Amino acid sequence: MRRPAPGRSVGDAAAPLLAVALWILLFSAACLLHAARPLVPAGTGPTGEAGVLDRTLGALRFLVAERATVAADVYYHGGVGHAAAPRRDPFRAWSERLDPVRHVHLHGAEAAEMLPWLRAATALDAGDVETWLLTAYWVERVGAEAGEVEGVYRRARQAHPRNYRVPQQQAFHRLRTGDWDGAETLLRLALRLWPQGEEDDPDHALRDRAHVASALGLLREVAGDAAAAEAGYREALAARPGHETAAEGLRRAAQGGDPVEARRVLRRLAAEEPAPHACDHHDHHHHH
Amino acid sequence: MRAMRGVAMVAGTVWVEGFRRKDAYVLWVLLAALLGVLAGVEVYGLARPARYVVDAGLLITWVFSGVLVVTLSGRQIAADETSGMVFALLSKPLGRGAYLAGKWLGAWSMALAATLLFYAVVAGMGAVRGGVSGPAVWGQAIALHAAALGIVGALTLALATRLTAGAAMTLGALLAVVGFALMPTLGARAAEAGGPAGAVLTAAHFALPHLELLDLRRRVVHAWGPSPWGPWLASLAYGIGWTALGLLLAWLGFRRRPLRQDGS
Incomplete structure (x- = not known):
């Protein structure tokens, strides 16, 4: 052959x-x-x-x-x-000594x-949409030019024109850049797009609504419009009874509002926006 | 000393044949082109991202070096038989063991030389992008990569002593893919499977080479710094041991095998 x-x-x-x-x-x-x-x-x-x-x-x-x-x-x-969960395997133990797991x-x-x-x-x-939000968050955090961040949000909104979470996150980005008028417009858009009983995670959506409404209240308080601020805080409390920022804002609004304090709170809220990344330490193959 | 010269001479014939076929040049140009395109991708106006280029480059380097070592080792014996070269070589004072050692050395060293050029391209691209690990971890990674090429080359050569070139290359490539991609999870799969299937998988887990023990890409790409020397030396010894075993199998398969010029 x-x-x-x-x-x-x-x-x-x-x-x-x-x-x-x-x-x-x-x-x-x-x-x-x-x-x-x-x-x-x-x-x-x-x-x-x-x-x-x-x-x-x-x-x-x-x-x-x-x-x-x-x-x-x-x-x-x-x-x-x-x-996967740890198990006894000499090759894996060897590999973990060779390769980083921290x-x-x-x-x-x-x-x-x-x-x-x-x-x-x-x-x-x-x-x-989660990937878009994660991308926009990190493009901003790594110091890309503002136009690049806005570009990500623009494309995200093209892909998800009916999703409230894109304008919501973009509004807080605008707050950090000092574009408060743009932020207010986006917050109002987020409220308009808020899902009426169609949300995947109702609790999360209510938390978002309270967050957006209280931010709108703060913006109105900064502008000296105590009545509109009060309406925003009440809307936040309706979505999330006991919402701390809204409750404090409502107390201030009842006394005519405090624009300086509202500005400080607004800046803190914008700066403290959590990363979309949520790392559960227990499901990672690494040591802390 | 004479045997060493014979081994070197046979290895030289592999290099000559390899240069003639120009495989390494084609792969090198392909790697450079692919990495050039990847590095040119615009990432939100940022100059910083470098790891994805190094990561992709090292993956392509592993694939291309595997292709080279498998094709170089797998075709040697059949080609020499068809051309009659094996008779010319063995008519010299050269044993079959030295012939096989020369073939393995030629295939391994040529694949390694090409791999070093691949590494140079990848490291250069990484450096241009501004993110590259220190020389120690690159050295460690290259040494273990060389050991992995040694294993794959020796096992493919062993297969080529008893199979056609095509079959040896196919099985050699399969072994490399299994050793690289499946072996890290085979232990877990065996535990999940249980019963006779689990026993077979457990046997394979311990009987086949674990090439993941020779892969330091994560350290290089993510700037983790050099591996501890103890596990690294153990991995190097593991690679040398498997290479020796492959060469032994090749010698056992070839030492009494009848040779015919028509390759049958």
Whole structure:
């Protein structure tokens, strides 16, 4: 029996190599398109890069987007990802001595390292609002130019025109940049878009509504409009009885308001906005 | 000394053949092009992100170096038989063991040389982007990568002593993928499976090479600094041990095998 001719080296592996190369090129092209004008006008369908990726990757892009989001989380933790529960395995023990397992977070400008993955995730699947919010939060925190942050919010709102959480988070971004008029407009938009009984997490949505309404109350109090401020605080308390900021604001508004104190509280609220990232220390494969 | 010269001579024939085929150049250009495109992706106007470029570059480096070592080792014996080169080489005062050692050394060293060029591209890209780990961790990573190439090359060569070039390369690549991607989780899978399937998986867990023990990409990409020297030396010894075992298997498969010029 004749032995077949020897293999053709790289030629044998050409198909998978070309597939990898093409995927990277396509992905990169999509990311470049991301910065350009959308091929489809906002509100009429998927944005440009999503259309390109839809035609090329099909449903696979959602899977890749999910993995990109996970990769961003892993990068945030210095490359140490989630893992199954500990078990006795000599190879794993060896690997853990060789490789880092400590729990760390990226800080400051270093957090920019995870942004390429979030950028990929939003380009591949514009339908996940959580990823947009996470991206916008970190683009701002790593010190990108204001125009870049606004660009993320613009695209997020194109992809999610009916979701109150995008204008809500953007409003607090505007508060941090000192654009209080813009913030007020966005807070009002968030209240208009607030889901009437259709929310996935009613408790979270009520908390958000109270947060937005009390911020509106504070803005009105800063402007010297005690009556409008009181209305905002009452709306916050209706959504979340016992809301501390709203209760304090209501007491001040009853006495005619205190714009200086309202300004201080507003700045603190904007600065203390929590990161969308929620790390459960127990489900990570790393030591604290 | 004569055996050493013979091994070096056979290794030289692998290099000559490798240069002729230009595999490494093609992969090197492909790597540089891919990384160039990736590094050119605009990320919110920020210059900082570098780790994704290094991460992607190291992954591609592992894939390409694996392709090189598998193809170089897998085709040697069949090609020499078809061309009659094996008879010319073995007609010299050169044993079959030295012939195999030369073939492995040539394939491994050529794949390693190409890998070092890949690393140079990746480290250069990382440095341009402003984020790169220190030289110690790069050195550790490259040394363990070299050990991994040694294992894959030796096992593929062992397969090539009894199989056709295509089959040896396919199985060699499969072993590399399994050792790299599946072995880290095989213990957990075995525990979950239980019963006879669990026993088979447990046996595979201990019987197949764990290439993840030779992968320090996480330390390089995420700037963790060098690994502790104890586990690192243990991993290096593990790689050398598996390479020796692969070469032993290759010698056992080849020492009495009849050779025919038509390759049958």
